[in-house]
Amino acid sequence: MSGKRLPCSPQEICSLFLFEKLSSEQLGRLCGEGRVELFEPGPVYTEGTPATCFYVMIEGxxxxxxxVGGDxxxxxxxxxxGVYxxxxxxxxGERVQQVYxxxxxxxxxxxxxVLPAETFADIMREWFPMAVHLLEGLFFGQKSSQLAISQRERLLALGSLSAGLTHELNNPAAAAVRATSTLRERVAKMRHKLRVIAAGPYSREALANLIDIQERTAERVAKAPTLSPLEASDREDALTDWLDDHGVMEAWQIAPTFVQAGLDIDWLEQIAAAVDEEILPGAIGWLNxxxxxxxxxxxxxxxxxRVSRLVGAAKQYSQLDRAPFQVADVxxxxxxxxxMLSGxxxxxxxxxxxxxxxLPRIPxxxxxxxxxxxxxxxxxxxxxxxxxxxxxLTVRTxxxxxxxxxEFRDSGPGVAPEIRSRIFDPFFTTKPVGEGTGLGLDISWRIVVNKHHGSLQVESVPGDTRFQVLLPLTATHDETPEEPA
Incomplete structure (x- = not known):
């Protein structure tokens, strides 16, 4: 849907928070290649159609x-x-299907x-090349995360496991979402800091040194040691004092981050030796x-x-895409x-x-x-x-x-002798009404005895109850298990 085209004013565009830090030349390019449109109440674009424009709301x-489904x-x-x-x-680009x-x-x-998608892409690559690289990495990382998290819907069919598993998946997924939101803010600040540094009276050699330090700092983060709380506290105090002495603002906020990344005073001294004194506070802020x-x-x-590991366990549990009868590792x-039951x-x-x-794999x-x-x-x-x-709970093989x-051994109150002979009967349960069907042990007995030609038995005294499953090591003559892929 197209709206009524109106004049584009750089001054008005500059008042939108996305563009408030742009130069007059950049604002001129935006107005020259973009446009202002007025839309009457109704649809602007539809999900799934080719994404041809980037929209930033001026008023309305x-x-x-x-x-979702048909709704x-x-x-x-x-x-x-300024919402967009x-x-x-x-x-x-074409690595991802460009649809709304x-x-x-x-x-x-x-x-x-309104900015055409091609212009938006060109401007991002030209004005913020480093940010684009970071965002691309973040995007494809998010895609992997979303792919893993989408598997949760298939796990809902696992009955009583679903609530606990969803909780287990939600923790890392929520952590990834929070980190992604924070990362977006840090990338924006990094772009701004780089713009300030690049606009300063610094030589090409000084800027090259700064980029080299950034690369070496990133490598150091990947190898950060684990410190005890006392060691971390001592190092934070030392770094804070060093940063204060060198005119770095908000040293008390920067120091804990540097400690977590494995940076120490020796490292900061190397940075101070590599850049001019006047650029040091800005360099430290950018490295932060x-x-x-x-x-x-x-x-x-x-x-x-962690999400991937949980999904892998769910697939192993449900045996999706695997032969029903196969040689397996118990x-x-x-x-x-x-x-799956950890929750x-x-x-x-x-x-x-x-x-x-x-122990060998068994059919x-x-x-x-x-x-x-x-x-x-x-x-x-x-x-x-x-x-x-x-x-x-002790699990023994x-x-x-x-x-x-x-064998599954628990330290619970045990199974009373008078009911021990009945626990494998259908519909017999000691759980409160609504909490058990009385079929769990009956089904388990049938699977072990009838399907696997094994045995299931119980030994119990207060504080030590043992359910023991015995399975044959070889298949019967009329069964041929498949080897796992």
């Missing part, structure tokens, strides 16, 4: 929405001057400064932004790696189940793994064994919680009577 009210769901509404939308990823990621409409006559961006990108990497299955197990229950890693139905592990771990956690919530033993 804008509404952004996303398509458009409003995600944002604003009357703030549209072809915001044009600088990435949402729909935009206005609810009253609204004026926009460099360190912060490196630390934030490391935080994003750690968070997305330790991989146990680890994925424990990770439900909580911090008060200590998990101890006593694995015999020399099995992995997805169904994971269901057995889930039921037995869930029962153990419930038992420990009944006893007060503090206790131990061993070779016993030419069979593979998987």
């Amino acid at each position: 009210t804008v509404v952004l929405s996303r398509r 458009d769901v409003e995600v944002s509404r604003s009357s703030q001057r 939308a549209g072809a915001m990823q044009a600088y990435i 990621l949402n729909s935009m409409r206005v609810t009253e006559p609204t004026r926009f400064f 932004y460099t360190v912060e961006t490196e630390l934030l990108m490391s935080e994003i990497e750690d968070s997305t790696t 330790h991989e299955l146990l680890d994925s189940t424990l990770l 439900k197990i909580g911090d008060r229950i200590k998990v101890v793994k006593e694995y015999d890693r020399t 099995a139905y992995p997805a169904e064994l994971n269901q057995v592990w889930t039921n037995l771990i869930d029962n153990a956690v419930s038992a420990v919680n009944t006893a007060g919530g503090d206790g131990t 061993a070779l016993e009577r030419d069979q593979l033993l998987v």
Whole structure:
């Protein structure tokens, strides 16, 4: 949809926060290649269509929405001057399909400064080349994170695991979002600081030295040592004093960041020796932004790696895209189940793994064994919680009577002798109404005994209950398991 074209005033464009730091030449180029348009109430662009323009609102009210199923769901509404939308990823070019990621409409006559996507991309690359490189890296990192996080929807079908798993995924995802927001601010400040330095009376050699120091600082951040709280505090005090002595403003804020990045006074002395005294405070400020961006990108990497690990465990647990009957490593299955249930197990229950890693892989139905592990771990956690919530869950594997033993031992109150013979009966449960179906142990027994030709038994005294699963090491003559890919 096109609006009514109006004159473009550099003075008005300069009042928008995106452009307030631009020079008169830059503002002239914006007005020369962009335009001001007035839109009447209605749609401006539609989600999924080619992203041809970047919009910055001058006055009016804008509404952004996303398509969910067959409905458009409003995600944002604003009357703030300077809000922007549209072809915001044009600088990435053809590596990403350039379409509008949402729909935009206005609810009253609204004026926009409109910049063609090609011009927006050219200006970003020409005016802010370093920022574009940083943003490209951030964008593709976010894409990986979003791809991993989108797998959560497939995990909702895992029943009682979904709430705990969603919580586990949300923590690193939220950390990545927070770090991304902070990183965007730091990149903007870095651009401004670089612009100030570049506009100063500094020689090419001085600027080259500064860039070299930035590269070496980034390398140092990646190798930062882990300090004790006392060591970190002492180093912060020393760095603060050094920065104060050299005329660096807000030294008390910069020092903790430098300590986290592994920088010390010797490093600062090298910087002071490499740049002129007059440029030192500005150089330190710019390097502070460099360190912060490196630390934030490391935080994003750690968070997305954790998300990826959780999704990998979920895939292992659910056995997606794998043969139903195959040769499997029970330790991989146990680890994925424990990770999936970590939210439900909580911090008060200590998990101890006593694995015999020399045990061979066995023919099995992995997805169904994971269901057995889930039921037995869930029962153990419930038992420990009944006893007060503090206790131990021990998972042990061993070779016993030419069979593979998987044992789940908990420190709960135990199974009373009078009901021990009934716990594998269908619909028998000791849990309160609404908390158990009485089918978990029955299903587990059927999977172990009928499907795997093994056995499931229980030994219990107060404080020591053991559910023991025994599985054959070889398949029966009528079964042929597939080897894992």
